[in-house]
Amino acid sequence: MLLSAALTLPLVASVLGQAASYAPRLVDCPTESLIERTGSPLDGSQSLQADEAAYITTRRSQVLPPLWTTYLANDTGYNVSQLMIEEPKLGIATSGGGLRASLYGAGTIAALDSRNETNLGGLLQLAEYTAGLSGGSWAVSSFAMNDLPTTYDLVLGQNGQTGWLLDMDILAPGGILGFGDNDDYYDILTEDVRAKAQAGFPVSLVDIWGRGLSMHFFNGTTESDFFDTNSLHDQGLLWSSIRYTQNFQSHAQPFPIVVSTSRVSMEEQITGNSSTVIPLRNTVFEFTPYTFGSFDHTLSARIPLTFLGTYLNNGTAVNSSACVNDFDNAGFVIGTSAALFNAVQNEFSSDTFTNLISTLLSDITDIQTVDYAVPLVSNILNSFFGFVPEGQGSAPFESNNNTVLEVTDGGENGENVPLGPLLVKARELDIILAIDASADTDFFWPNGTSLLATAERTRDYSANYTSFPRIPESPDEFVAQGLTTRPTFFGCNITTNGNVSAPGAYPIIVYMPNAPPPSGSGYLTNTSTFKLNYDPEDVVSFLDAAHVNGMKGFETGDETSDPQWPLALKCATVDRARTRAGVARSEVCDSLMNKYCWSDGVAEILTNYTASTGGNLGDNSNGGGTSGASSLSALSLSAVAGLVVATGMMLMA
Structure with a gap:
């Protein structure tokens, strides 16, 4: 207790x-x-409640700096002290979807937790906010x-x-x-x-x-x-x-x-x-x-x-x-x-x-x-x-x-992924990890519907005081481009010098959808929202599968995970702070941001590549929580990234 x-x-x-x-x-x-x-959002005068502000200020000044310094050391190609002039600000949003969402969210959080043997660098410890829904x-x-x-x-x-x-x-x-x-x-x-x-x-x-x-x-x-x-x-x-x-x-x-x-x-x-x-x-x-x-x-x-x-x-x-x-x-x-x-x-x-x-x-x-x-x-x-x-x-x-x-x-x-509170300008977040375990399709996989709802709400009801990055225009486009099978960065580039509180600015959204296992077979985590119990063996298998999915990134060749995915996420996490510090993207981060960032410019390439590899979530059912083979031919983005870089496309958000 x-x-x-x-x-x-x-x-x-x-x-x-x-x-x-x-x-x-x-x-x-x-x-x-x-x-x-809270102040009027229409004139940019919103403010945090005093106790929340004190908590965040103390966490930013006394707890997070050494964690960020450790996290950013060595491999990004940046001078860490420059990035820490105004340190990155991270939030995590965990979707609804009953026990499926609880387990998927918990398993993904395991991949973000530095205390686990395999992790993405301790982003749970670095997060300023966690938001949960249902x-x-x-x-x-x-x-x-x-x-x-x-x-x-x-x-x-x-x-x-x-x-x-x-x-x-x-x-x-x-x-x-x-x-x-x-x-x-x-x-x-x-x-x-x-x-x-x-x-x-x-x-x-x-x-x-x-x-x-x-x-x-x-x-x-x-x-x-x-x-x-x-x-x-x-x-x-x-x-x-x-x-x-x-x-x-x-x-x-x-x-x-x-x-x-x-x-x-x-x-x-x-x-x-x-x-x-x-x-x-x-x-x-x-x-x-x-x-x-x-x-x-x-x-x-x-x-x-x-x-x-x-x-x-x-x-x-x-x-x-x-x-x-x-x-x-x-x-x-x-x-x-x-x-x-x-x-x-x-x-x-x-x-x-x-x-x-x-x-x-x-x-x-x-x-x-x-x-x-x-x-x-x-x-x-x-x-x-x-x-x-x-x-x-x-x-x-x-x-x-x-x-x-x-x-x-x-x-x-x-809006099944609770992004709204994390988009509040007063919270000043640079990046939000959007963990989506929604059951949008006939087989209980997410298809971007929640992000589309947030984009619509921002445009139609909140445009005067908050913004949302450009994303595909329909669930069909999310599926057709393979964005429901792997993590994707939305909103990589803004023109406000990294100031996420400025009009028209927004954080980078890292979309982390529930998806079939990267190997094409294994435990399927697309169980029904109305499944209200799980056997202990299923709980372990579910957590393990969600943990692995969080770690996989884009599959490369015959590999079931991208070994550069943790570094790519690190590059995205610091990108707004890098811009604020007036530092150009490092060579390695520029390459990885090009690989993981979405834009209109890569949409057609992604669609063609997904179609050619048979990437489709529609045929993936579940056995009520038991292991089963997935018909998904998992998408490797390495070839797509190569095409994007080769043609010199600008990945603008």
Whole structure:
């Protein structure tokens, strides 16, 4: 449990880490306003919250410089001291996609972790931010809440970790015939949620879902006490208690962010031919260890996370004794980011699942004490009721008339990789690793849909204050060019002297899609989003496969990995800092950036080459998590890179 990881901290930290129960509590309101405006994105005045800014500043000045110096030594052809005038700034985004995304994200993070025998140079240790959404938020939060153990310790339950216990199904951990165990399991979940309802707060299916997730991704439940109704199961663990872990206190871990999105009403959900559930224009929310809110121009405001669930009218508490604490339950936060029930309510896949959901909804109705709760989304009393964002004249926040803020799965607007918060100019990131385990195709592989959604949202709703690099124009182009089989750099070149905060500037996006194994056969990681349990052997195989995929880069000749891939990634990581320092690209980095960077100029070459090698994800199915042969003829980019260099094409972003 978190408390054992914080024993060296003052006692008050441990007390704050675990609330007495799952139920929030009412407290006196502070004298200062709970709403803090982020500044207007329209005039470039956005700023970080003070605690976040202090964390990042300390991490940049005291923790990261020696790590960067070690990472950059020797092989890039640069003078490291020149690059460190304004050091690189890195973020990692981990997509949604249920347990598939959690495992793929964790396995890829293993490839970024310097503590593993094979790694890409310790980019996990160098990252300033990690953002997770839905299944990705489960992994990001589990790492942060458990004090940043290694992937294999965390997931498999080694060296003091309890493990994710993924052989216990999230909805029916006792198995189809384990009626007694399943009854005990749901008694544990519903009794916790009942306490919240009896305290006068709205509850929904997401509360039960979040409590179930807690029993896997945090450290308060073991295999031996999983069905024990007398055990606590981290029912009072707060997401804000990440601040009290040792690695956070020493600024030794990336700053974590969990992403969700706003739904105005059931009627507002998109139906028909649209591929999204929530409109792209809706506000994207972020949970940080300190705040809840959004940098989107539709809101541009936040509240302290410790006061999440406090109802405010135009920024003012309606009752000075009715502010809320302990609403940021850790399971509730990651359940909110993965609150997909409203999106699949008409698509429950089996009678068993339908009956279970119906039973749970009936249980929720029985324990509900208020009449304004919304059953299939996360219910958060609206701190932004009646709120008008800065710089918007009389234009209100879209949910400013809702007593309950309806918050849903962060990927329901199509942005399944949580890039938005990492594109915020105030965070000044130079490069973002986009780990994509989406299930966009018929066989559950990603095809660039999420990046296209972010590009569209940036263009149509955020163009005045943020930017996104040029990318292919459709999922078909991503597939046709082989970009779904290997890592690719987008946005390599900008004309703002490396200043990522300047208008029109953007970070380099390193797209790292879930893909079949490089050898053409092996464990396939394209399992269903609705697969809610994995055998221990499958967990190890999945992590290993994701780790290998993260390490492979572009295949070269008969090799299953590119030995230059770690160096290519290093060149991309420092490229904005290099530009800021006025240093020309070194010969080796120029060659590798040409090899891995995408531009319109290489699109046709990539398409022709992919077609000639038979690169196609459409034929790659999975065996429900078992090993199987892939029909993919994996793409080698070395010949393509040679053609690009030979024809002298300029790889402009």
